[in-house]
Amino acid sequence: MGEGTKNVVLLDFWPSSFGMRQRIALALKGIEYEAREENLFDKSTLLLEMNSVHKKILVLIHNGNSICESLIILEYIDQVWHDKYPLFPSHPYERSQAGFWADYIDKKIYSTGRKVWSGKGEDQEKAKKEFIEIFKTLEGELGDKTYFGGDNLGFVDLALTCANFSIEAECPKLVAWAKRCMQIESVSNSLPHPHNIYAYVLELKHKLGLA
Amino acid sequence: MGEGTKNVVLLDFWPSSFGMRQRIALALKGIEYEAREENLFDKSTLLLEMNSVHKKILVLIHNGNSICESLIILEYIDQVWHDKYPLFPSHPYERSQAGFWADYIDKKIYSTGRKVWSGKGEDQEKAKKEFIEIFKTLEGELGDKTYFGGDNLGFVDLALTCANFSIEAECPKLVAWAKRCMQIESVSNSLPHPHNIYAYVLELKHKLGLA
Numbered sequence: 146m147g148e149g150t151k152n153v154v155l156l157d158f159w160p161s162s163f164g165m166r167q168r169i170a171l172a173l174k175g176i177e178y179e180a181r182e183e184n185l186f187d188k189s190t191l192l193l194e195m196n197s198v199h200k201k202i203l204v205l206i207h208n209g210n211s212i213c214e215s216l217i218i219l220e221y222i223d224q225v226w227h228d229k230y231p232l233f234p235s236h237p238y239e240r241s242q243a244g245f246w247a248d249y250i251d252k253k254i255y256s257t258g259r260k261v262w263s264g265k266g267e268d269q270e271k272a273k274k275e276f277i278e279i280f281k282t283l284e285g286e287l288g289d290k291t292y293f294g295g296d297n298l299g300f301v302d303l304a305l306t307c308a309n310f311s312i313e314a315e316c317p318k319l320v321a322w323a324k325r326c327m328q329i330e331s332v333s334n335s336l337p338h339p340h341n342i343y344a345y346v347l348e349l350k351h352k353l354g355l356a
Numbered sequence: 357m358g359e360g361t362k363n364v365v366l367l368d369f370w371p372s373s374f375g376m377r378q379r380i381a382l383a384l385k386g387i388e389y390e391a392r393e394e395n396l397f398d399k400s401t402l403l404l405e406m407n408s409v410h411k412k413i414l415v416l417i418h419n420g421n422s423i424c425e426s427l428i429i430l431e432y433i434d435q436v437w438h439d440k441y442p443l444f445p446s447h448p449y450e451r452s453q454a455g456f457w458a459d460y461i462d463k464k465i466y467s468t469g470r471k472v473w474s475g476k477g478e479d480q481e482k483a484k485k486e487f488i489e490i491f492k493t494l495e496g497e498l499g500d501k502t503y504f505g506g507d508n509l510g511f512v513d514l515a516l517t518c519a520n521f522s523i524e525a526e527c528p529k530l531v532a533w534a535k536r537c538m539q540i541e542s543v544s545n546s547l548p549h550p551h552n553i554y555a556y557v558l559e560l561k562h563k564l565g566l567a
Contacts, residue, residue, distance in 0.1 A: 198460065198493060210449050217455045224448035237435035238421050244428045249409065282409060 153178035156192050156204040158185055159337050160345050163215040164203050166303045168335035170222045173230040173298065186352075216247055219303060232300045246286060246293065247304035253279045277315050284316040291325065298329065306332060364389035367403050367415040369396055370548050371556050374426040375414050377514045379546035381433045384441040384509065397563075427458055430514060443511045457497060457504065458515035464490045488526050495527040502536065509540065517543060 155171070157164045157180050171178055183192055183202050195204045195211035205212045205221065212221045223232040233240050257279060260272035283305065287293055293301035306326055312319065326332045366382070368375045368391050382389055394403055394413050406415045406422035416423045416432065423432045434443040444451050468490060471483035494516065498504055504512035517537055523530065537543045 198456075207449075212449070212452045212456075214456055214459055217452050217459065220455065221448055221452040224451065237432050238418075238423070240435065241423045241428050241432040244431065245409075245423075245425055248425055248428065 152206075152208045154206040155180050156183055156189075156195065156202050156206070157181065158183050158202050160342055161202060165306055165336055166215055167203055167205065167218055167222070169298075169303055169306060169332050170219055170232065172331035172335050173232075174222065174226045175229060176222070176226055216251065216300075216304065219300060223300070230297070232294070232298070232303065234294075234299070243294075243300040246283075246301040250283070250301070250304045277312065280312050280316045280319055284319045287318055287322055289318075292322065298326070298332070302326060306336075363417075363419045365417040366391050367394055367400075367406065367413050367417070368392065369394050369413050371553055372413060376517055376547055377426055378414055378416065378429055378433070380509075380514055380517060380543050381430055381443065383542035383546050384443075385433065385437045386440060387433070387437055427462065427511075427515065430511060434511070441508070443505070443509070443514065445505075445510070454505070454511040457494075457512045461494070461512070461515045488523065491523050491527045491530055495530045498529055498533055500529075503533065509537070509543070513537060517547075 153171075153176060155164075155167055155178055157167070159182060168180075181189070181191070183189060185202070188200065192202065192204060193200055195206055196202075196213045199213060203213070203215055203218060205218045207221075207225070212218050219232065233243055254276075257272055257275050261269060261276050264272050286301075292298050293305070302322075306323075327336075364382075364387060366375075366378055366389055368378070370393060379391075392400070392402070394400060396413070399411065403413065403415060404411055406417055407413075407424045410424060414424070414426055414429060416429045418432075418436070423429050430443065444454055465487075468483055468487050472480060472487050475483050497512075503509050504516070513533075517534075538547075
Protein backbone atom coordinates (compact mmCIF):
# COMPACT_ATOMS: atom_id res chain seq x y z
CA MET A 146 0.00 0.00 0.00
CA GLY A 147 1.07 3.53 -0.64
CA GLU A 148 0.74 4.71 2.97
CA GLY A 149 3.78 6.32 4.52
CA THR A 150 5.03 5.97 8.05
CA LYS A 151 4.96 9.70 8.78
CA ASN A 152 2.41 11.34 10.96
CA VAL A 153 1.96 8.38 13.26
CA VAL A 154 1.35 9.25 16.90
CA LEU A 155 0.54 6.82 19.69
CA LEU A 156 -1.17 8.18 22.80
CA ASP A 157 0.22 5.72 25.29
CA PHE A 158 0.87 5.10 28.96
CA TRP A 159 4.02 3.07 29.54
CA PRO A 160 2.70 0.51 32.09
CA SER A 161 -0.38 -0.23 29.94
CA SER A 162 -0.57 -3.88 29.01
CA PHE A 163 -2.68 -2.88 26.01
CA GLY A 164 -0.09 -0.38 24.79
CA MET A 165 2.50 -3.13 24.53
CA ARG A 166 0.55 -4.69 21.68
CA GLN A 167 0.74 -1.55 19.60
CA ARG A 168 4.38 -0.90 20.44
CA ILE A 169 5.34 -4.43 19.39
CA ALA A 170 3.33 -4.26 16.16
CA LEU A 171 4.84 -0.91 15.19
CA ALA A 172 8.33 -2.21 16.02
CA LEU A 173 7.88 -5.46 14.05
CA LYS A 174 6.78 -3.47 11.04
CA GLY A 175 9.51 -0.88 11.46
CA ILE A 176 7.11 2.05 11.59
CA GLU A 177 8.49 5.31 12.95
CA TYR A 178 6.12 7.00 15.33
CA GLU A 179 5.91 9.52 18.09
CA ALA A 180 4.85 8.11 21.45
CA ARG A 181 3.10 10.68 23.62
CA GLU A 182 2.90 9.70 27.24
CA GLU A 183 -0.47 10.43 28.81
CA ASN A 184 -1.08 11.26 32.45
CA LEU A 185 -4.20 9.28 33.30
CA PHE A 186 -4.95 11.60 36.21
CA ASP A 187 -4.84 14.62 33.95
CA LYS A 188 -5.62 13.57 30.39
CA SER A 189 -4.51 15.80 27.53
CA THR A 190 -6.98 17.76 25.43
CA LEU A 191 -5.68 15.79 22.44
CA LEU A 192 -6.65 12.47 24.05
CA LEU A 193 -10.12 13.71 25.02
CA GLU A 194 -10.63 14.99 21.49
CA MET A 195 -9.23 11.97 19.68
CA ASN A 196 -11.16 9.43 21.75
CA SER A 197 -14.23 11.47 22.60
CA VAL A 198 -16.34 8.34 23.15
CA HIS A 199 -14.27 6.37 25.67
CA LYS A 200 -11.84 9.17 26.65
CA LYS A 201 -9.03 6.71 27.31
CA ILE A 202 -5.78 5.39 25.90
CA LEU A 203 -4.78 3.83 23.56
CA VAL A 204 -5.22 6.01 20.54
CA LEU A 205 -3.32 5.80 17.28
CA ILE A 206 -3.36 8.99 15.26
CA HIS A 207 -2.47 8.46 11.63
CA ASN A 208 -2.55 11.38 9.19
CA GLY A 209 -4.89 13.16 11.59
CA ASN A 210 -7.37 10.27 11.89
CA SER A 211 -7.77 8.63 15.28
CA ILE A 212 -8.17 4.89 15.76
CA CYS A 213 -9.15 3.59 19.22
CA GLU A 214 -9.41 0.26 21.05
CA SER A 215 -6.35 -1.94 21.25
CA LEU A 216 -7.30 -4.85 18.96
CA ILE A 217 -8.89 -2.55 16.39
CA ILE A 218 -5.68 -0.49 16.26
CA LEU A 219 -3.69 -3.72 15.66
CA GLU A 220 -5.96 -4.64 12.75
CA TYR A 221 -5.61 -1.14 11.32
CA ILE A 222 -1.80 -1.22 11.59
CA ASP A 223 -1.76 -4.58 9.85
CA GLN A 224 -3.99 -3.40 7.03
CA VAL A 225 -2.17 -0.15 6.32
CA TRP A 226 1.36 -1.56 6.61
CA HIS A 227 0.61 -5.04 5.39
CA ASP A 228 3.73 -5.95 3.45
CA LYS A 229 6.19 -6.13 6.33
CA TYR A 230 5.46 -8.75 8.99
CA PRO A 231 1.75 -9.49 8.35
CA LEU A 232 -0.03 -10.22 11.62
CA PHE A 233 -3.06 -12.00 10.18
CA PRO A 234 -3.20 -15.13 8.06
CA SER A 235 -4.65 -14.39 4.64
CA HIS A 236 -7.28 -17.17 4.56
CA PRO A 237 -10.65 -16.02 5.99
CA TYR A 238 -11.00 -19.12 8.20
CA GLU A 239 -7.52 -18.83 9.72
CA ARG A 240 -8.16 -15.12 10.14
CA SER A 241 -11.43 -15.77 11.96
CA GLN A 242 -9.62 -18.13 14.35
CA ALA A 243 -7.03 -15.45 15.18
CA GLY A 244 -9.91 -13.05 15.85
CA PHE A 245 -11.64 -15.64 18.01
CA TRP A 246 -8.60 -16.21 20.27
CA ALA A 247 -7.76 -12.53 20.63
CA ASP A 248 -11.39 -11.92 21.62
CA TYR A 249 -11.15 -14.84 24.09
CA ILE A 250 -8.06 -13.28 25.68
CA ASP A 251 -9.72 -9.88 26.03
CA LYS A 252 -12.99 -11.28 27.36
CA LYS A 253 -11.59 -13.87 29.77
CA ILE A 254 -8.17 -12.88 31.09
CA TYR A 255 -8.96 -9.39 32.29
CA SER A 256 -12.27 -10.08 33.98
CA THR A 257 -11.00 -13.25 35.66
CA GLY A 258 -7.69 -11.57 36.51
CA ARG A 259 -9.57 -8.81 38.30
CA LYS A 260 -11.45 -11.41 40.36
CA VAL A 261 -8.12 -13.00 41.33
CA TRP A 262 -6.63 -9.69 42.47
CA SER A 263 -9.65 -8.20 44.16
CA GLY A 264 -11.44 -11.36 45.40
CA LYS A 265 -11.15 -12.88 48.85
CA GLY A 266 -11.38 -16.36 50.34
CA GLU A 267 -13.45 -18.86 48.39
CA ASP A 268 -14.26 -16.45 45.57
CA GLN A 269 -10.57 -15.82 45.03
CA GLU A 270 -9.78 -19.53 45.01
CA LYS A 271 -12.52 -20.11 42.45
CA ALA A 272 -11.20 -17.28 40.29
CA LYS A 273 -7.67 -18.70 40.49
CA LYS A 274 -8.89 -22.05 39.23
CA GLU A 275 -10.79 -20.35 36.39
CA PHE A 276 -7.65 -18.40 35.55
CA ILE A 277 -5.58 -21.58 35.26
CA GLU A 278 -8.29 -23.16 33.09
CA ILE A 279 -8.15 -20.20 30.72
CA PHE A 280 -4.40 -20.59 30.31
CA LYS A 281 -4.74 -24.33 29.83
CA THR A 282 -7.23 -23.66 27.04
CA LEU A 283 -4.74 -21.26 25.46
CA GLU A 284 -1.95 -23.80 25.90
CA GLY A 285 -4.12 -26.32 24.06
CA GLU A 286 -4.53 -23.87 21.17
CA LEU A 287 -0.77 -23.19 21.07
CA GLY A 288 -0.02 -26.93 20.93
CA ASP A 289 3.34 -27.56 19.34
CA LYS A 290 3.45 -24.37 17.31
CA THR A 291 6.36 -21.95 17.91
CA TYR A 292 3.95 -19.03 18.14
CA PHE A 293 0.16 -18.80 17.99
CA GLY A 294 0.78 -17.27 14.56
CA GLY A 295 2.84 -20.30 13.46
CA ASP A 296 6.49 -19.60 12.64
CA ASN A 297 6.08 -15.88 13.24
CA LEU A 298 4.33 -13.73 15.79
CA GLY A 299 0.73 -13.04 14.88
CA PHE A 300 -2.38 -11.25 16.11
CA VAL A 301 -2.98 -13.71 18.98
CA ASP A 302 0.64 -13.55 20.16
CA LEU A 303 0.40 -9.78 20.38
CA ALA A 304 -2.95 -9.97 22.17
CA LEU A 305 -1.46 -12.31 24.78
CA THR A 306 2.00 -10.80 25.23
CA CYS A 307 0.50 -8.24 27.55
CA ALA A 308 -0.51 -10.87 30.08
CA ASN A 309 2.12 -11.45 32.75
CA PHE A 310 1.76 -14.85 34.30
CA SER A 311 3.54 -17.35 36.48
CA ILE A 312 1.93 -20.63 35.53
CA GLU A 313 5.02 -22.70 34.78
CA ALA A 314 3.79 -25.86 36.54
CA GLU A 315 0.38 -25.94 34.85
CA CYS A 316 1.25 -24.64 31.40
CA PRO A 317 4.90 -25.30 30.55
CA LYS A 318 4.37 -24.85 26.79
CA LEU A 319 2.84 -21.43 27.31
CA VAL A 320 5.70 -20.32 29.53
CA ALA A 321 8.17 -21.53 26.90
CA TRP A 322 6.21 -19.49 24.36
CA ALA A 323 6.50 -16.35 26.53
CA LYS A 324 10.27 -16.87 26.75
CA ARG A 325 10.50 -17.26 22.96
CA CYS A 326 8.55 -14.02 22.53
CA MET A 327 10.94 -12.17 24.85
CA GLN A 328 13.88 -13.19 22.65
CA ILE A 329 12.42 -11.12 19.82
CA GLU A 330 13.86 -7.63 20.12
CA SER A 331 10.69 -5.91 18.91
CA VAL A 332 8.92 -7.56 21.84
CA SER A 333 11.44 -7.14 24.67
CA ASN A 334 12.13 -3.52 23.71
CA SER A 335 8.42 -2.72 23.72
CA LEU A 336 7.75 -4.02 27.22
CA PRO A 337 8.35 -1.97 30.35
CA HIS A 338 10.88 -3.36 32.80
CA PRO A 339 9.22 -5.34 35.67
CA HIS A 340 11.11 -3.18 38.23
CA ASN A 341 9.53 -0.06 36.78
CA ILE A 342 6.09 -1.67 36.87
CA TYR A 343 6.64 -2.58 40.51
CA ALA A 344 7.72 0.97 41.38
CA TYR A 345 4.68 2.30 39.54
CA VAL A 346 2.27 0.04 41.44
CA LEU A 347 3.79 1.23 44.75
CA GLU A 348 3.42 4.85 43.65
CA LEU A 349 -0.18 4.25 42.58
CA LYS A 350 -1.05 2.59 45.90
CA HIS A 351 0.46 5.57 47.68
CA LYS A 352 -1.50 8.00 45.52
CA LEU A 353 -4.73 6.13 46.23
CA GLY A 354 -3.96 6.05 49.95
CA LEU A 355 -3.55 2.26 50.00
CA ALA A 356 0.08 2.24 51.18
CA MET B 357 -13.73 -15.49 -4.42
CA GLY B 358 -14.24 -19.06 -5.49
CA GLU B 359 -16.09 -20.16 -2.35
CA GLY B 360 -19.46 -21.78 -2.88
CA THR B 361 -22.55 -21.38 -0.79
CA LYS B 362 -22.98 -25.09 -0.08
CA ASN B 363 -22.22 -26.67 3.24
CA VAL B 364 -23.22 -23.66 5.28
CA VAL B 365 -24.91 -24.45 8.57
CA LEU B 366 -25.91 -21.95 11.26
CA LEU B 367 -26.40 -23.24 14.80
CA ASP B 368 -28.97 -20.75 15.92
CA PHE B 369 -31.68 -20.05 18.46
CA TRP B 370 -34.53 -18.05 17.00
CA PRO B 371 -35.00 -15.43 19.77
CA SER B 372 -31.25 -14.70 19.88
CA SER B 373 -30.51 -11.06 19.19
CA PHE B 374 -27.03 -12.11 18.05
CA GLY B 375 -28.39 -14.65 15.58
CA MET B 376 -30.30 -11.91 13.76
CA ARG B 377 -27.01 -10.41 12.62
CA GLN B 378 -25.95 -13.59 10.90
CA ARG B 379 -29.37 -14.25 9.41
CA ILE B 380 -29.50 -10.74 7.93
CA ALA B 381 -25.95 -10.97 6.54
CA LEU B 382 -26.62 -14.35 4.91
CA ALA B 383 -29.90 -13.05 3.48
CA LEU B 384 -28.33 -9.85 2.11
CA LYS B 385 -25.67 -11.88 0.37
CA GLY B 386 -28.13 -14.49 -0.87
CA ILE B 387 -26.30 -17.40 0.73
CA GLU B 388 -28.26 -20.64 1.07
CA TYR B 389 -27.78 -22.25 4.43
CA GLU B 390 -29.28 -24.73 6.81
CA ALA B 391 -30.43 -23.23 10.12
CA ARG B 392 -30.33 -25.74 12.95
CA GLU B 393 -32.33 -24.69 15.95
CA GLU B 394 -30.57 -25.38 19.24
CA ASN B 395 -32.25 -26.12 22.54
CA LEU B 396 -30.24 -24.09 25.05
CA PHE B 397 -31.41 -26.34 27.87
CA ASP B 398 -30.16 -29.43 26.06
CA LYS B 399 -27.40 -28.46 23.66
CA SER B 400 -26.60 -30.73 20.72
CA THR B 401 -23.37 -32.72 20.56
CA LEU B 402 -22.62 -30.83 17.35
CA LEU B 403 -22.78 -27.46 19.17
CA LEU B 404 -20.58 -28.67 22.04
CA GLU B 405 -18.06 -30.01 19.52
CA MET B 406 -18.10 -27.05 17.17
CA ASN B 407 -17.77 -24.44 19.94
CA SER B 408 -15.83 -26.44 22.50
CA VAL B 409 -14.45 -23.28 24.14
CA HIS B 410 -17.61 -21.27 24.87
CA LYS B 411 -20.15 -24.06 24.27
CA LYS B 412 -22.79 -21.61 23.08
CA ILE B 413 -24.55 -20.34 19.99
CA LEU B 414 -23.93 -18.84 17.47
CA VAL B 415 -21.78 -21.08 15.35
CA LEU B 416 -21.37 -20.96 11.60
CA ILE B 417 -20.15 -24.18 10.08
CA HIS B 418 -18.70 -23.74 6.62
CA ASN B 419 -17.20 -26.71 4.78
CA GLY B 420 -16.75 -28.43 8.14
CA ASN B 421 -14.92 -25.50 9.80
CA SER B 422 -16.63 -23.80 12.71
CA ILE B 423 -16.57 -20.05 13.27
CA CYS B 424 -17.83 -18.68 16.59
CA GLU B 425 -18.70 -15.30 18.14
CA SER B 426 -21.27 -13.12 16.45
CA LEU B 427 -19.11 -10.24 15.11
CA ILE B 428 -16.32 -12.59 14.04
CA ILE B 429 -18.83 -14.66 12.07
CA LEU B 430 -20.03 -11.48 10.34
CA GLU B 431 -16.48 -10.59 9.34
CA TYR B 432 -15.93 -14.12 8.05
CA ILE B 433 -19.13 -14.08 5.99
CA ASP B 434 -18.12 -10.74 4.50
CA GLN B 435 -14.66 -11.96 3.60
CA VAL B 436 -15.72 -15.25 2.00
CA TRP B 437 -18.70 -13.85 0.10
CA HIS B 438 -17.36 -10.39 -0.50
CA ASP B 439 -18.70 -9.53 -3.93
CA LYS B 440 -22.38 -9.31 -3.09
CA TYR B 441 -23.36 -6.63 -0.59
CA PRO B 442 -20.01 -5.89 1.10
CA LEU B 443 -20.52 -5.07 4.78
CA PHE B 444 -17.21 -3.30 5.40
CA PRO B 445 -15.83 -0.22 3.71
CA SER B 446 -12.61 -1.01 1.85
CA HIS B 447 -10.44 1.76 3.29
CA PRO B 448 -8.61 0.68 6.49
CA TYR B 449 -9.61 3.82 8.40
CA GLU B 450 -13.31 3.54 7.55
CA ARG B 451 -13.08 -0.16 8.34
CA SER B 452 -11.55 0.55 11.74
CA GLN B 453 -14.39 2.95 12.52
CA ALA B 454 -16.99 0.28 11.70
CA GLY B 455 -15.10 -2.10 14.01
CA PHE B 456 -15.00 0.55 16.72
CA TRP B 457 -18.76 1.15 16.70
CA ALA B 458 -19.68 -2.53 16.56
CA ASP B 459 -17.37 -3.09 19.54
CA TYR B 460 -19.02 -0.13 21.32
CA ILE B 461 -22.46 -1.67 20.78
CA ASP B 462 -21.36 -5.06 22.13
CA LYS B 463 -19.55 -3.60 25.13
CA LYS B 464 -22.07 -0.98 26.15
CA ILE B 465 -25.61 -1.95 25.18
CA TYR B 466 -25.73 -5.43 26.70
CA SER B 467 -24.06 -4.66 30.03
CA THR B 468 -26.07 -1.47 30.53
CA GLY B 469 -29.23 -3.15 29.28
CA ARG B 470 -28.83 -5.85 31.90
CA LYS B 471 -28.53 -3.20 34.61
CA VAL B 472 -31.76 -1.61 33.37
CA TRP B 473 -33.66 -4.92 33.46
CA SER B 474 -32.25 -6.32 36.66
CA GLY B 475 -31.54 -3.15 38.65
CA LYS B 476 -33.80 -1.55 41.20
CA GLY B 477 -34.49 1.95 42.48
CA GLU B 478 -31.65 4.43 42.09
CA ASP B 479 -29.33 1.96 40.35
CA GLN B 480 -31.97 1.30 37.73
CA GLU B 481 -32.59 5.00 37.19
CA LYS B 482 -28.85 5.55 36.75
CA ALA B 483 -28.64 2.66 34.28
CA LYS B 484 -31.59 4.06 32.31
CA LYS B 485 -29.81 7.39 31.97
CA GLU B 486 -26.62 5.65 30.85
CA PHE B 487 -28.65 3.66 28.34
CA ILE B 488 -30.12 6.79 26.81
CA GLU B 489 -26.65 8.37 26.66
CA ILE B 490 -25.35 5.35 24.72
CA PHE B 491 -28.11 5.69 22.16
CA LYS B 492 -27.54 9.42 21.90
CA THR B 493 -23.87 8.73 21.15
CA LEU B 494 -24.94 6.27 18.45
CA GLU B 495 -27.43 8.81 17.09
CA GLY B 496 -24.56 11.31 16.85
CA GLU B 497 -22.53 8.81 14.83
CA LEU B 498 -25.49 8.09 12.52
CA GLY B 499 -25.97 11.81 11.89
CA ASP B 500 -27.71 12.40 8.59
CA LYS B 501 -26.63 9.17 6.95
CA THR B 502 -29.32 6.74 5.75
CA TYR B 503 -27.54 3.84 7.44
CA PHE B 504 -24.42 3.63 9.59
CA GLY B 505 -22.86 2.04 6.51
CA GLY B 506 -23.84 5.02 4.32
CA ASP B 507 -26.29 4.30 1.49
CA ASN B 508 -26.35 0.58 2.30
CA LEU B 509 -26.48 -1.51 5.43
CA GLY B 510 -23.05 -2.19 6.87
CA PHE B 511 -21.31 -3.95 9.75
CA VAL B 512 -22.52 -1.42 12.36
CA ASP B 513 -26.13 -1.58 11.15
CA LEU B 514 -26.10 -5.35 11.54
CA ALA B 515 -24.48 -5.09 14.97
CA LEU B 516 -27.21 -2.71 16.13
CA THR B 517 -30.27 -4.24 14.44
CA CYS B 518 -30.48 -6.73 17.26
CA ALA B 519 -31.16 -4.04 19.82
CA ASN B 520 -34.86 -3.43 20.38
CA PHE B 521 -35.49 -0.02 21.78
CA SER B 522 -38.20 2.51 22.40
CA ILE B 523 -36.33 5.77 22.56
CA GLU B 524 -38.32 7.81 20.06
CA ALA B 525 -38.38 11.00 22.13
CA GLU B 526 -34.63 11.09 22.82
CA CYS B 527 -33.26 9.72 19.57
CA PRO B 528 -35.68 10.36 16.69
CA LYS B 529 -33.01 9.82 14.01
CA LEU B 530 -32.12 6.42 15.40
CA VAL B 531 -35.75 5.34 15.50
CA ALA B 532 -36.15 6.48 11.90
CA TRP B 533 -33.06 4.39 11.05
CA ALA B 534 -34.62 1.31 12.68
CA LYS B 535 -37.75 1.81 10.60
CA ARG B 536 -35.68 2.11 7.41
CA CYS B 537 -33.89 -1.13 8.31
CA MET B 538 -37.19 -2.93 8.76
CA GLN B 539 -38.22 -1.98 5.24
CA ILE B 540 -35.39 -4.11 3.88
CA GLU B 541 -36.74 -7.59 3.33
CA SER B 542 -33.48 -9.32 4.31
CA VAL B 543 -33.80 -7.61 7.68
CA SER B 544 -37.50 -7.99 8.44
CA ASN B 545 -37.53 -11.63 7.33
CA SER B 546 -34.56 -12.39 9.60
CA LEU B 547 -36.11 -11.01 12.77
CA PRO B 548 -38.48 -13.01 14.96
CA HIS B 549 -41.94 -11.58 15.41
CA PRO B 550 -42.31 -9.54 18.66
CA HIS B 551 -45.36 -11.64 19.62
CA ASN B 552 -43.25 -14.79 19.46
CA ILE B 553 -40.53 -13.19 21.55
CA TYR B 554 -43.16 -12.19 24.13
CA ALA B 555 -44.55 -15.74 24.25
CA TYR B 556 -41.03 -17.08 24.61
CA VAL B 557 -40.23 -14.78 27.53
CA LEU B 558 -43.42 -15.91 29.29
CA GLU B 559 -42.50 -19.55 28.71
CA LEU B 560 -38.97 -18.96 29.99
CA LYS B 561 -40.24 -17.24 33.14
CA HIS B 562 -42.55 -20.19 33.72
CA LYS B 563 -39.70 -22.66 33.21
CA LEU B 564 -37.52 -20.77 35.67
CA GLY B 565 -40.34 -20.63 38.20
CA LEU B 566 -40.69 -16.85 37.93
CA ALA B 567 -44.30 -16.83 36.74
